[in-house]
Structure formats: structure tokens, C-alpha cells
Amino acid sequence: MDEAIKNLTTRKSFGKSLLYTLPMFLLTFILMTGGRPDFSDRSGTIALLTTFLGLNILYFLMHYTGKTDKFRAILFIVFALTLSFTLIKNTIDIRQTMTYSQGDILECNMPFCHLVIPMLILPAAFTQSIIYPGSILGGFASISAMVVLWLAASVTLGRGFCSWGCFYGGWDDGFSRFRKKPVIRKISDSWKWMPFAVLLMVALTSALALAPTYCDWICPFKAVTEFEQVTGIESAAKAGIFISLFGGLVVVLPVLTKKRTQCSYLCPLGAINTLSNKVTPFTVKIDRQSCNECYKCVQVCPMFALTNDDVKNGNVSIFCTKCGKCVDACPTQAIHYGIKGVPANRMVKFSRNLFLFVSFLFIAVFASGSIITVIKSIVNLFI
Amino acid sequence: MNKFKMTAGIIWALVCLLLMIILYFGLGSFSAGLAKLPFMKLNPHASGGEIAQQIAMENCTLTIRKPVFDGLFGERKKGFVQVDWRGNIPEIINDTIDYNMDNSPDFVIGINRLEDKVNLVALNPNVRDVAISTSTSRGWAARVNIYNEK
Numbered sequence: 001m002d003e004a005i006k007n008l009t010t011r012k013s014f015g016k017s018l019l020y021t022l023p024m025f026l027l028t029f030i031l032m033t034g035g036r037p038d039f040s041d042r043s044g045t046i047a048l049l050t051t052f053l054g055l056n057i058l059y060f061l062m063h064y065t066g067k068t069d070k071f072r073a074i075l076f077i078v079f080a081l082t083l084s085f086t087l088i089k090n091t092i093d094i095r096q097t098m099t100y101s102q103g104d105i106l107e108c109n110m111p112f113c114h115l116v117i118p119m120l121i122l123p124a125a126f127t128q129s130i131i132y133p134g135s136i137l138g139g140f141a142s143i144s145a146m147v148v149l150w151l152a153a154s155v156t157l158g159r160g161f162c163s164w165g166c167f168y169g170g171w172d173d174g175f176s177r178f179r180k181k182p183v184i185r186k187i188s189d190s191w192k193w194m195p196f197a198v199l200l201m202v203a204l205t206s207a208l209a210l211a212p213t214y215c216d217w218i219c220p221f222k223a224v225t226e227f228e229q230v231t232g233i234e235s236a237a238k239a240g241i242f243i244s245l246f247g248g249l250v251v252v253l254p255v256l257t258k259k260r261t262q263c264s265y266l267c268p269l270g271a272i273n274t275l276s277n278k279v280t281p282f283t284v285k286i287d288r289q290s291c292n293e294c295y296k297c298v299q300v301c302p303m304f305a306l307t308n309d310d311v312k313n314g315n316v317s318i319f320c321t322k323c324g325k326c327v328d329a330c331p332t333q334a335i336h337y338g339i340k341g342v343p344a345n346r347m348v349k350f351s352r353n354l355f356l357f358v359s360f361l362f363i364a365v366f367a368s369g370s371i372i373t374v375i376k377s378i379v380n381l382f383i
Numbered sequence: 384m385n386k387f388k389m390t391a392g393i394i395w396a397l398v399c400l401l402l403m404i405i406l407y408f409g410l411g412s413f414s415a416g417l418a419k420l421p422f423m424k425l426n427p428h429a430s431g432g433e434i435a436q437q438i439a440m441e442n443c444t445l446t447i448r449k450p451v452f453d454g455l456f457g458e459r460k461k462g463f464v465q466v467d468w469r470g471n472i473p474e475i476i477n478d479t480i481d482y483n484m485d486n487s488p489d490f491v492i493g494i495n496r497l498e499d500k501v502n503l504v505a506l507n508p509n510v511r512d513v514a515i516s517t518s519t520s521r522g523w524a525a526r527v528n529i530y531n532e533k
Contacts, residue, residue, distance in 0.1 A: 129426035137418040144414035156399040281396040341392025
């Protein structure tokens with residue numbers, strides 16, 4: 001058994017890890033600099049190099065230590081924090097406030113985010129138009145660019161988007177790591193179907209109202225990005241809902257349960273991404289022969305994607321976001337990244353290397369812009 | 384069959400690897416391509432509707448948009464018409480609007496920008512009330528709720 005585990009370990013030597021990092025090093029450098037590095041701005045150069053090195057050190061450590069989740073989570077949480085900062089900074093630069101007015105809506109000046117996508121589908125099909133008051137192409141966070149990024153990530157990573165691309169998921173993920181042990185342990189597994197109910201509700205109401213109802217009334221992340229200026233009872237009620245849902249589902253419940261409760265109970269895009277897990281070639285596999293049924297994977301899964309029965313059957317459910325927490329926690333390496341069609345316990349290293357490259361490249365380039373913005377702002381305070 | 388599945392899985396994974404590498408290099412052209420698709424245009428509920436009339440005034444331009452009654456499956460009984468003022472706008476606006484272009488005024492809208500007060504005088508029974516009256520980066524905009532004449 002020990003020999004088998006040794007053979008399966010995804011840890012690599014220092015040199016081999018460097019070699020595996022080299023393609024990421026080159027690609028991220030080209031993509032982050034646009035192929036034409038400009039070092040004329042001092043704070044910009046410091047921010048660019050810090051981000052670039054930080055990202056590649058994380059990727060190197062994933063190979064060197066054989067662990068995934070710890071290093072993914074650092075980047076994922078930093079992405080969430082820096083993106084919120086960048087969004088708020090942009091909003092304040094343009095509007096001098098974190099709130100948006102009805103004028104901004106009428107002028108279609110609203111930055112687009114991927115959580116709007118579930119509300120666009122029915123109106124786009126029936127009215128051949130987009131109901132979100134944003135920019136179709138060009139400008140900050142255009143609808144076309146965000147849809148392309150989400151589509152590509154969903155096809156390649158499936159629900160992996162929720163752990164390797166969603167710039168809101170990092171908030172949940174971060175708060176779910178606050179305590180060592182959960183205070184609330186028993187949570188009904190059936191709650192994981194809730195996002196489908198939310199999806200149905202927001203898709204229908206948005207189609208009927210021809211307005212993005214989730215953004216208008218529910219989205220907890222309005223609390224850390226931008227929200228409607230409070231001018232009356234309705235806007236005050238909306239602000240109350242945003243803050244309550246953020247406090248409850250993104251802060252308090254993740255701390256108490258060690259689960260990503262907003263992602264698991266509310267997010268309508270999470271429901272769609274669950275279905276995209278059927279498309280992606282990447283998955284998490286359980287090798288029944290090496291599994292000792294300790295169920296550590298079930299305990300650590302933050303997304304209700306694993307039950308004891310799933311482990312006994314050797315299946316990971318479609319709710320999996322491929323965060324890697326179960327993979328890292330498994331004492332026998334029975335659970336690992338895999339490719340569909342390839343049996344469990346075969347091509348383990350190849351599958352992990354391929355998955356890590358695809359998923360890390362996506363988040364690294366996606367996150368780099370906001371990380372650079374934040375570091376540059378910090379550096380500018382001192383220069 | 385298993386070997387076929389395995390090969391197909393690996394090929395699909397490699398295709399995804401290629402897709403991810405070209406994604407960021409081609410993001411601009413992919414986005415531009417997507418934006419050309421027929422459904423990639425703003426719904427009138429978001430954009431305010433097509434511009435129907437533009438009237439040059441002393442220091443600003445008054446833009447009256449086409450009435451919006453769009454619903455998911457057809458036209459609704461209730462809708463709105465959006466009016467924009469752009470340029471050097473006076474502190475008190477008082478304009479007569481003919482949104483259906485039948486050469487008879489439909490409503491008179493008075494806006495006191497300093498006190499953020501709006502007054503609507505309906506001259507057409509289909510005019511209901513003011514839904515939104517707000518400042519914009521270029522001036523001022525108002526949406527007036529109306530009934531569909533059809």
C-alpha cells in the first residue's frame with residue numbers, strides 16, 4: 001500500500017517543478033505584458049513583477065508540494081479581495097461614490113459580471129436582445145468579453161469555474177477557512193438543489209420583467225462592489241437584502257459550517273455551471289481499491305459534492321468545483337484529478353498536470369489585472 | 384470501447400488546453416465576434432429605446448425616444464417613453480413633448496434640477512406618470528409611463 005501511495009504521489013523534485021512551471025512562466029509573462037513589457041512606470045513595474053512572480057511561485061508550489069487547494073485558495077481569495085477593491089475604486093473614480101444612480105442605469109454604464117448570465121438566456125432567446133444596462137463591447141467589464149470568458153471556462157473547467165475563476169467565490173472560500181472545525185456539522189444535503197430553484201425563479205422573473213432581478217434584489221456581492229443609491233424605501237430594502245445575504249451566506253454561515261454556503265445554496269450561475277460539469281473533460285475520480293473509507297474527503301468538501309454513498313460508489317457528484325480540497329486531504333491518494341474516460345488510478349499525474357495548467361492559466365491571467373491595480377495603488381502610497 | 388473512451392477523453396482535454404491558451408490571445412476578436420450576433424444588442428428596457436426625434440434647443444439637445452412597450456412575447460399595455468436633455472441644460476426645464484409624432488402635444492414636463500422636483504401635465508389620456516427623473520453624465524433624463532395606444 002505504501003509503495004502504491006509513493007508511486008501515486010503528485011509531489012515533484014525542485015528541478016522538475018521548475019520545468020513544469022516554465023510554460024506557465026512564459027505564457028503569463030506574455031499575456032500580462034501583452035508581449036511588449038513597458039517598465040517606464042515605476043509603480044506599474046513593481047506591481048507587474050510582484051504579481052507575475054507571486055502567481056508563478058504559487059504554481060511552482062502546486063507542483064513541488066503536490067498540494068493544490070492551499071495555493072489555489074490563496075490566489076482565489078486574493079482575486080476576490082482585489083477585484084472588489086478594483087471595482088469600488090473604478091466606481092469611485094468615475095462616480096465619486098460606491099453607489100450607482102438611476103442615471104447610470106439609463107446610460108447603460110453598469111459593469112457586467114458573470115452572475116447576470118442566467119438572467120440573459122430567456123430574454124435573449126425570445127426578444128433577441130440583452131436586458132442588462134451595460135456595454136455590449138468595449139469599456140470596463142463588457143458583456144461580450146465576460147460571456148466569452150465564462151463560456152470558455154465552463155467548457156474547459158465545468159463547475160471548476162466556481163473555484164478557479166469566479167471572483168466572488170473567494171469571499172465564501174475565505175470565510176469558510178476561518179475556523180479549524182465547524183460549529184454547525186449537520187446540514188441537510190438536499191440544500192444543494194436550492195440554486196436550481198433560485199435559477200428558475202430569477203430566469204423567469206427576469207424574462208417577465210425584462211430586467212435582471214437577481215442583480216436588482218438579491219445579489220449579496222452588491223455589498224462589496226456597488227449598489228443602488230438609497231433614495232427611498234425600495235432602494236433601502238434592496239440595500240438591506242444585499243447586506244443581510246452577504247452577512248449571512250458569505251460571512252456567518254461559511255465561518256460556522258466551513259462550507260461555501262452562498263455558492264452552494266444561492267448562486268444561480270452555480271446551478272448552470274453544475275450542468276457544465278457534464279461537458280468538461282476534467283473531473284475528480286475515486287479509486288475504490290485504494291480508498292480506506294475514512295471519509296475525510298466528505299468532511300472537507302466545501303460544496304456538498306461528496307457523500308459517504310458517493311465515496312462507496314466511487315463517484316464524485318456534478319456539484320464538484322474541483323477545488324482540490326478532497327484530493328489534498330486524502331491520506332491514500334485514492335481521490336485525484338482525472339480525465340473522463342480514463343479509469344481511476346490511471347494517468348493520475350498527467351491528468352493533474354493538464355488540469356492544473358488549464359485552470360491555473362485561466363485564473364492567473366483573469367486575476368492579474370485586479371491584483372496589479374491593487375499593488376500599484378499600495379506602491380503609489382509610498383512612492 | 385474503453386480504449387476509445389480514454390482516447391476521446393484525452394483528446395478533448397488537450398483541445399481544452401489549446402482553447403485556454405488561445406482564449407486570452409483572441410479575447411478581443413472572440414468578443415467582437417460574439418457582439419456581432421443578432422441577439423447581442425441592448426433591449427429597449429435597458430437602452431431606453433431608439434431615438435425618434437432630436438430637437439436642437441438654445442443650449443442643449445432634446446432627444447425623444449420611441450415608446451417602449453416590449454414584453455417577452457409581444458407588446459404590453461403599459462410602457463414608457465424616455466426623454467433626454469444633453470448639453471448646457473437650464474436649471475428649470477419646461478418642455479412640451481409629442482412622443483407619438485401626431486403633431487399634437489402629449490405631455491408637458493417641468494423639471495426643477497436644483498430641487499430635484501418634477502411636474503407632469505398629461506395632455507394625452509395615455510400618459511400616466513413620471514417613472515424616473517434623474518441627472519446623467521451628459522445632462523438629464525426622464526422616463527414617463529404611458530399606455531399603449533394599440
